[in-house]
Amino acid sequence: MLPGGHLLSVLIFFPAVGALALLLLRGDDHKFIRIIALIVSLAEFLFSLLMIRAVPVGATGYHLEEYAKWIDQPPIHYHLGVDGISLFLVILTTFLTPISILASWQSIEHRVKEFFVMLLMLELGVVGVFLSLDLFLFFLFWEVMLIPMAFLIGIWGHERRVYAAVKFVLYTMAGSILMLVGIIWLYNATGTFDLPTVEALLHTPLSQGGLELAPRTEMLLFLAFFLAFAIKVPLFPLHTWLPDAHVEAPTAGSVMLAGVLLKMGTYGMIRFCLPLFPEASRRAAGWVAVLAIIGIIYGALVAMVQPNLKKLVAYSSVSHLGFVVLGIFAFHNISMQGAVYQMLAHGISTGALFLLVGMLHDRRHTFEISEYGGLATPMPKLAAFFLFVALSSLGLPMLNGFVGEYLVLLGTYQRHWGWASWAALGVILSACYLLWSYQRVFFGEITREKNRTLPDVSAREKWILATMAIVTLWMGVGSTFITARTAAAAQSVIDEVEPQRPYEAATPDSATPQAKLDSSGAAKAISSERLGIR
């Protein structure tokens, strides 16, 4: 390991160091500030790639763990770790941050220094959320990330930015405060904030010193956590903050919001709701699935009638994230993997869509579809990139969106064919709204004189889009690189929800069950040791 076994701490705090360095710079040399921010974020991305080596294919449990005392009373620990699921979410975050920085290279002219400081602080919060293994620490990062995002929307956003920023914060806070109550309740029951220890306790039978929650208590706790995550995802009736936040946010903000912030919600479901409250998750699964399916179809239908291009992309997020939630709550190994994959794929393709929409906005300062039309003539390259990304988003085979949606539908079908059939409607509808909007924006006659002379992509934009396109293609054809690493972690989550299910491998790997046994034994040993400390 490069930095002495503290790779995860470095990953979390390196952006803070970068932000601090930026703060000390003079505010008027914009170019220098941008370059420093870019270098910091690129270095962070390279650091995050180092994690891949540390997470072996087929291994369960956490790796690169760091464990230190922070507060004695109540015992709160600085506990970090990475597994197959969080690994790629962190990499997605560190990948999208330099992209966002490049995307705001010219569009941010005002308070440049603060902008990049906020972006780096946001990265810190998000990476912290994905790497924390202590419930308290997790909550801390979860809240810390709010403020930079609110500032990104509120200062550098569009016309109704303040409204959107405040709405974003209030919605998120409403959920997260209840989660805090839930976390404290869980602490009272278990005496620890340490996630693996809590998990081990809840999965040990009462007779062996474990803990069993009463069904009602478990359901309330599940709801306290789930509500916070559902708001973040956002799940259907709680989604109303999202279109506002997206439309008003600057491009970089939208990319980060859609790319990684929404994933914090689905990640929370996988990491907390399912393993900690398996019984309640099983009981709630039907309702959650119904909401997810409504979200898939409703999001797609609303996207279809949007006159505003950015809002269209925002509602498509509601629809796509519905697939993720459905995949998680189908409790099938394949759908779970599909959900994880869809989280990554959606981050890339929707991120790219927001980049493209942002580029159009940079040129014409409007998101109205009716203001465009026939753009393929003046800007063929941008049109080509847009088509590519739209196709990936609607799930064309060989591109990234297909893998995730297909796996989700496949896994869900094996459990509940009804759910899968309804959800499949969303795939069809997404083709409708994306292709229809593409047609209205890029094909046909040029209806506005201004559009005739729009410049095509600049060199910088070309590089950004090309990078995104390459990743899209790679994720479409090289998906096994990722699924091989997420498979075991996804299966171990399923095991905790439904222990009686046999191992249904998406990637056959005979060594895994044994490895799993070993690691769970080790986890128990560690947890009992930690309980001893307490």
Added chain:
Amino acid sequence: MLPRAIDIYRVLPELVWCGFGVLVVLMQPFVRNRHFFTFLALIGTLAGTAASVSAAMRAGPGFDGLVQSDSFSFFFRLLVGTVAFLVVLAAGPYLERERLPFAEFYALLLFATAGMGVLASAQELLTAFIGLEMSSISSYILAGYRRDSLKSTESAMKYFLLGSFATAFFLYGIALVYGSSGTTMLTKMGSEELFHSKLFELGLALILVGLGFKVAAAPFQVWTPDVYEGAPTPVTALFSAGPKAAAFALLLRIFATVPAATHFWFWAFWGLAALTMFAGNLGALVQTNVKRLLAYSSIAHAGYILVAFAAVTSMARDGSAEAAPAYAAVLFYLLSYALVKLGAFTIVSQLGGTGEKNLSLDDYAGLSERQPFVAAALSVYLLSLLGLPVTAGFFGKFYIFKAAVNSHLLWLAVLMAVNSVIGAYYYLRVIVMMYMRESSAEAKSAAPVGFPLTVNFVLAFTVVGTLYFGLFPNRVLNFILQPALFGR
């Protein structure tokens, strides 16, 4: 009977504060230099605070148990002493700007501080009453210190009238408690029969009303916004941090010492807490004056603290010995809250300008462009009030949540969560103003408001404190959580 030396040591901080107060008054006719008094007051507050260390080293009951020098009183003496010190620092430039006399202000401030010290260490109800009166009467005068301002006079008048009522309730409560128990010593009220005495309970209830007024608990909170708004801003800073903490200290001591572990007390605190939270937060939503907004917010925060009281009484009722974390929650909250409110009001005082004209939210529009450091400091305070992590306010709220959940007060915890979100809205409004709105043309052309060194020191101290306790609450907590918090 002459007091013994050890008794003197145990009330040394109050003696020092009073002594310096008297000294300031005596010197006033002879010394022309106003800064001399600032200097004297600084020395006085510091010396008193330092004396509290010496009092803590000689822990034990003083004057046959009238006062108690223990870790608990040490904590509050340090707190009110530091608050007074910072208020002196912040008040200097204010008095200069408003052309108000220096000496009397500092003398009153020192007397008020001494009163708070007495309140925090009193273990006997009449002693507590003396402390309450010392701090209240000084406060009434301080509230009306800007004599030529209508609002300040109104503030003093309201505070005085309602405050006198509250004090009367308090005194009547003492009388009833004495009548039923035959003693005014808190330590002698532990007997079982008192539990069931209605008269005793009524007496305690009246005491609660009196103290409820001082801490601005609903339904005794109506004076707060007007008094806070009208009083000179450094005085408002003192009000929100000092007397409130001292009154809560007495309340804690009463309920830690007297076994008032009945359903009645539990529901009384439950109701007070819920009502106060909503009264504060809902009131703050519609405020456009920053001082009033912060006043309503301080009502709301009194409500949060009362949640911890409900937890304490609930635990006592259920016979659980685990009340220490709930006490700790109150103490930690008061500490974090005092830091934040002091800082915030100091900024408001400085930005207010001569005659306190610029107090409306609109005056804060675009502050981050004009005075980035001030805006950043105020944001830290507001985020701490809001309870976001990496600030002391977060841990304060966290510990109260924990105390509430510990004693199975889930509904109260949920109400508090709801209130936190309501609170977030109006704190965010100020931040939005500072960072996301444009300055008015008038404000843009005006020169930035100067922040003298002393004021900057106050800001730096409170910001660093807020962030430090937000990252490492350990030390304070370990101190608060020590078993012998209340000397018995």
